[in-house]
Amino acid sequence: MVITGLGAVAPGGIGIKAYWELLTAGRSATRTITHYDPSPFRSRVAAEVDFDPVREGLSPQEIRRLDRAAQFAVVAAREALADSGLAVAALDPGRIGTTLGSAVGCTTSLEQEYVVVSDGGRHWEVDHGYAVRDLYRHFVPSSMAVEVARLAGAEGPAAVVSTGCTSGLDALGHAAELIREGSVDVMVAGATEAPISPITSACFDAIHATTPRNDDPEHASRPFDRTRNGLVLGEGSAVLMLEELEHARRRGARIYAEIAGFASRCNAYHMTGLKADGVEMAAAITAAMDEARLGPDSLDYINAHGSSTKMNDRHETAAFKVSLGEHAYRTPVSSIKSMIGHSLGAIGALEIAACALAMEHSTVPPTANLHEPDPDCDLDYVPLQARVQRTDAVLSVGSGFGGFQSAMVLARPDRRMP
Amino acid sequence: MTAVVTGIGVAAPNGLGTDAYWRATLAGRGGLRPLTRFDASSYPSRVAGEIPDFEAAEHLPSRLLPQTDRMTRLALFAAEGAIADAGLRPEELPRYGAGVVTAASGGGVEFGQRELQALWSQGKDHVSAYQSFAWFYAVNSGQISIRHGLRGPSGVLVTEQAGGIDALGHARRHIRRGTPVVVSGGVDGALCPWGWAPQIATGLLSTAADPDRAYLPFASDAGGYVPGEGGAILVLEDDEQARARGARRYGEVAGYAATLDPAPDSGRPPGLLRTARLALDDAGIGSDEVDVVFADGAAVPELDRIESDALTELFGPYGVPVTVPKSMTGRLFGGAALDIATALLAIRDGLIPPTAPVDAPAAEHRIDLVTGAPRPARLRTALVLARGYGGFNSALVLRGCNDTTDSEETAR
Numbered sequence: 001m002v003i004t005g006l007g008a009v010a011p012g013g014i015g016i017k018a019y020w021e022l023l024t025a026g027r028s029a030t031r032t033i034t035h036y037d038p039s040p041f042r043s044r045v046a047a048e049v050d051f052d053p054v055r056e057g058l059s060p061q062e063i064r065r066l067d068r069a070a071q072f073a074v075v076a077a078r079e080a081l082a083d084s085g086l087a088v089a090a091l092d093p094g095r096i097g098t099t100l101g102s103a104v105g106c107t108t109s110l111e112q113e114y115v116v117v118s119d120g121g122r123h124w125e126v127d128h129g130y131a132v133r134d135l136y137r138h139f140v141p142s143s144m145a146v147e148v149a150r151l152a153g154a155e156g157p158a159a160v161v162s163t164g165c166t167s168g169l170d171a172l173g174h175a176a177e178l179i180r181e182g183s184v185d186v187m188v189a190g191a192t193e194a195p196i197s198p199i200t201s202a203c204f205d206a207i208h209a210t211t212p213r214n215d216d217p218e219h220a221s222r223p224f225d226r227t228r229n230g231l232v233l234g235e236g237s238a239v240l241m242l243e244e245l246e247h248a249r250r251r252g253a254r255i256y257a258e259i260a261g262f263a264s265r266c267n268a269y270h271m272t273g274l275k276a277d278g279v280e281m282a283a284a285i286t287a288a289m290d291e292a293r294l295g296p297d298s299l300d301y302i303n304a305h306g307s308s309t310k311m312n313d314r315h316e317t318a319a320f321k322v323s324l325g326e327h328a329y330r331t332p333v334s335s336i337k338s339m340i341g342h343s344l345g346a347i348g349a350l351e352i353a354a355c356a357l358a359m360e361h362s363t364v365p366p367t368a369n370l371h372e373p374d375p376d377c378d379l380d381y382v383p384l385q386a387r388v389q390r391t392d393a394v395l396s397v398g399s400g401f402g403g404f405q406s407a408m409v410l411a412r413p414d415r416r417m418p
Numbered sequence: 419m420t421a422v423v424t425g426i427g428v429a430a431p432n433g434l435g436t437d438a439y440w441r442a443t444l445a446g447r448g449g450l451r452p453l454t455r456f457d458a459s460s461y462p463s464r465v466a467g468e469i470p471d472f473e474a475a476e477h478l479p480s481r482l483l484p485q486t487d488r489m490t491r492l493a494l495f496a497a498e499g500a501i502a503d504a505g506l507r508p509e510e511l512p513r514y515g516a517g518v519v520t521a522a523s524g525g526g527v528e529f530g531q532r533e534l535q536a537l538w539s540q541g542k543d544h545v546s547a548y549q550s551f552a553w554f555y556a557v558n559s560g561q562i563s564i565r566h567g568l569r570g571p572s573g574v575l576v577t578e579q580a581g582g583i584d585a586l587g588h589a590r591r592h593i594r595r596g597t598p599v600v601v602s603g604g605v606d607g608a609l610c611p612w613g614w615a616p617q618i619a620t621g622l623l624s625t626a627a628d629p630d631r632a633y634l635p636f637a638s639d640a641g642g643y644v645p646g647e648g649g650a651i652l653v654l655e656d657d658e659q660a661r662a663r664g665a666r667r668y669g670e671v672a673g674y675a676a677t678l679d680p681a682p683d684s685g686r687p688p689g690l691l692r693t694a695r696l697a698l699d700d701a702g703i704g705s706d707e708v709d710v711v712f713a714d715g716a717a718v719p720e721l722d723r724i725e726s727d728a729l730t731e732l733f734g735p736y737g738v739p740v741t742v743p744k745s746m747t748g749r750l751f752g753g754a755a756l757d758i759a760t761a762l763l764a765i766r767d768g769l770i771p772p773t774a775p776v777d778a779p780a781a782e783h784r785i786d787l788v789t790g791a792p793r794p795a796r797l798r799t800a801l802v803l804a805r806g807y808g809g810f811n812s813a814l815v816l817r818g819c820n821d822t823t824d825s826e827e828t829a830r
Contacts, residue, residue: 128619203545266568
């Protein structure tokens with residue numbers, strides 16, 4: 001299963017080119033929230049996308065019908081389709097599948113519509129007379145997978161994968177599985193999220209998950225730094241085209257990377273908490289590495305979950321040590337959430353897109369804002385500056401509410417003996 | 419690698435627990451009622467499949483109550499029932515030997531409505547700390563995993579009503595890839611105003627006031643569907659392990675397929691027929707080996723026509739018994755996994771439950787719809803169909819395991 005097309009809508013830039021420029025420049029796209037008045041909230045920082053749907057080519061119908069998250073996904077999917085050079089119209093529609101990861105679906109539109117039909121929360125019995133015709137599309141996030149599928153004329157299996165903050169990785173893992181089992185030849189697979197809305201701010205405030213570093217928004221997301229104090233919410237989408245290797249070779253496609261291994265585990269511990277030992281994430285890493293038939297010594301780069309919470313970054317550092325042993329200290333690790341924040345269900349796909357680009361350019365993106373290393377986080381986190389280096393085998397991990405832990409390994413397909 | 423169902427847990431409007439549900443379903447006793455959960459008098463649709471007799475505090479530890487939506491409480495009830503029914507002790511399995519795959523549609527909607535109301539009418543400090551996960555789509559998989567110590571490969575699929583089938587199809591992938599047990603299925607429900615209004619907007623909800631006339635799949639007066647709450651959680655298990663531990667096997671998930679309809683303006687045919695064929699191919703059987711079909715039964719005339727056309731094309735006119743027992747529970751969204759449980763119980767007992775209270779299908783639907791009394795039949799293979807809003811189609815083929823069962827014990 002190989003990646004042959006990329007598309008991204010990310011804070012700091014729309015399109016793969018702008019995305020990669022941001023990541024390699026080590027520039028943070030986090031700022032004071034502009035989507036709504038954040039003044040009542042404890043955390044008032046986010047990584048927002050400057051997104052003009054008209055400029056991005058969406059029709060008035062699409063703009064009316066689609067939640068912001070679905071709009072992101074459509075724009076990213078169009079770019080991925082074009083980037084792949086696949087003539088989808090010539091393919092059997094039944095052999096093209098779609099998976100889209102999202103943790104909170106169309107939450108922004110749902111909240112806006114809730115405010116209308118409840119008259120600002122005054123009525124429990126909301127007035128359906130004020131409901132927009134498309135309200136049910138927002139209610140069931142599966143509608144977003146349909147929108148993406150339509151772009152490719154896809155009539156194979158379609159689904160939204162929603163495993164909280166591992167949704168993006170899990171959606172890609174799911175897609176790779178569908179190709180492997182022979183159900184499809186091509187997958188349009190990715191993830192999207194547009195969670196920056198008052199209800200999300202409120203619930204993350206309530207558990208102190210988000211950072212209160214409001215006076216310094218550009219440096220608020222600082223994974224692995226001693227002074228980190230919470231995640232910065234982000235938004236965006238990445239969509240990838242996946243094909244079976246021979247299918248891609250036959251048409252002479254550019255191959256970014258092979259999805260060589262994927263695994264997920266649960267910690268069965270707590271809906272939001274993490275045990276410090278990281279053993280379940282370590283188990284996912286080991287299983288994904290085994291599937292890829294790679295030893296810890298062959299990893300060139302780890303794209304960390306690195307959410308910038310106290311708990312996560314220690315948990316994850318422990319997981320790398322458990323699964324990779326001494327090699328954890330020799331392998332560069334970075335968190336791009338330092339630049340684009342944490343876009344919940346979307347981030348896993350954005351991170352895999354970043355890994356594919358890292359392989360394409362033999363360059364590892366840095367962890368921005370890492371000035372004072374946490375003594376408990378003692379690996380090589382590639383602080384501040386991108387690094388040009390061999391990037392042939394890459395691990396990306398995710399961890400999320402519900403206890404989900406996922407790991408994916410990308411590798412160059414030519415490393416494989418025929 | 420063969421995947422078999424070894425445990426069933428049910429929470430349904432016409433019966434809490436598998437036995438109560440199955441007795442009511444065979445008797446044609448439905449669970450659709452005028453809504454009591456909220457004041458529905460201002461809405462055009464006022465009937466739902468409510469579960470009337472579920473007191474969460476009787477079934478769950480009190481610490482779970484503040485952090486769970488009702489649909490999650492029902493899911494935990496059903497999961498516990500399924501694991502007990504399978505005689506499974508997860509702590510005796512390998513550390514990563516059991517996963518959880520569930521279906522979701524709207525999430526914990528009632529919980530979400532309460533917190534949205536708190537935020538917008540009282541302010542952000544009134545929002546529950548549990549809102550960060552209690553409403554989201556992954557919550558049931560996470561809570562089931564935590565409660566039973568299930569650490570294996572897991573997942574959550576959202577394909578509206580088709581998800582109840584897709585979850586089991588995906589669980590089978592995990593079994594085939596070496597995870598011996600996957601707790602899977604779906605329990606869903608959004609019986610609150612904020613779950614009701616979006617469905618009214620689709621125009622697909624029944625507006626009949628009489629619960630006995632509100633949800634009539636394939637009938638000449640089919641006028642939309644009725645939503646319900648509940649569903650089923652099943653234990654899917656590697657057949658070798660199930661045999662080795664002497665587990666009772668309800669049946670095998672022998673085939674599965676999922677597709678998406680073409681765009682409405684494409685002029686291409688809907689995908690349901692193709693999906694059913696793919697699932698039969700996957701099971702390696704022809705349509706002549708199917709003994710019963712558990713249909714989607716949308717009760718929306720155009721959708722019913724698409725389904726009866728597909729069945730007629732596949733099996734010939736009146737070629738196979740067809741039933742829609744969800745007419746007695748309402749449509750359960752992710753809870754459509756209940757149809758899989760029902761099909762397995764039908765295979766076990768050799769009885770096809772009726773599509774109560776439908777008297778007869780409309781003449782245009784040339785299908786052998788089982789109505790009235792349950793129909794005795796030798797059942798080995800069942801086809802289960804489901805569709806989700808937006809064009810999702812899923813099909814699952816179940817095959818009995820020929821295990822000799824003590825009917826008195828299983829009926830207990």
